[in-house]
Amino acid sequence: xxxxxxxxxGETEDGQTFRPGDWTERLIDGAAAYGxxxxxxxxxxxxxxxxxxxxxxxxAQMLDGRKCLVIDLRLxxxxxxxxxxxxxxxxxxxxxxxxxxx
Numbered sequence: 001x002x003x004x005x006x007x008x009x010g011e012t013e014d015g016q017t018f019r020p021g022d023w024t025e026r027l028i029d030g031a032a033a034y035g036x037x038x039x040x041x042x043x044x045x046x047x048x049x050x051x052x053x054x055x056x057x058x059x060a061q062m063l064d065g066r067k068c069l070v071i072d073l074r075l076x077x078x079x080x081x082x083x084x085x086x087x088x089x090x091x092x093x094x095x096x097x098x099x100x101x102x
Contacts, residue, residue, distance in 0.1 A: 008086075009096040010067035017066075018095060024060035024069045027089055031058055031082040058086070070100070 010018045020026070057075035061068050069086075076083045090097060 004073055005100040006071040006073065007063065007098050007100050008069040008071065008090050009063070009098065010069075011096050013094045013096060018093065021067070024067055027069060027086060028058045028060060030089075031079075031086050057082075 010023065012018055057072040057078070059070045059072075061070055071083075071086060075086075089095075
């Protein structure tokens with residue numbers, strides 16, 4: 001199956017709701033700190049509207065009543081540092097992932 005996106009579900013592998021509640025926004029902000037030179041930047045967005053934050057390849061969404069992060073897999077090639085950052089977070093916290101074509 002050739003998926004174009006991964007959906008990270010705000011639920012741990014043991015079925016618990018992942019906390020803190022703003023984890024998607026924090027993760028997007030953290031990934032946005034990785035520049036095209038694959039080095040971490042210090043000038044990432046941290047303003048009052050950061051809860052609405054999204055990048056071209058990462059989007060926070062509610063799916064089936066759960067907070068989720070949709071990852072466009074083009075991020076893997078375009079910004080490997082940001083992709084690695086997100087996937088390390090997902091693995092370290094035992095979050096559920098499912099592939100998606102949309």
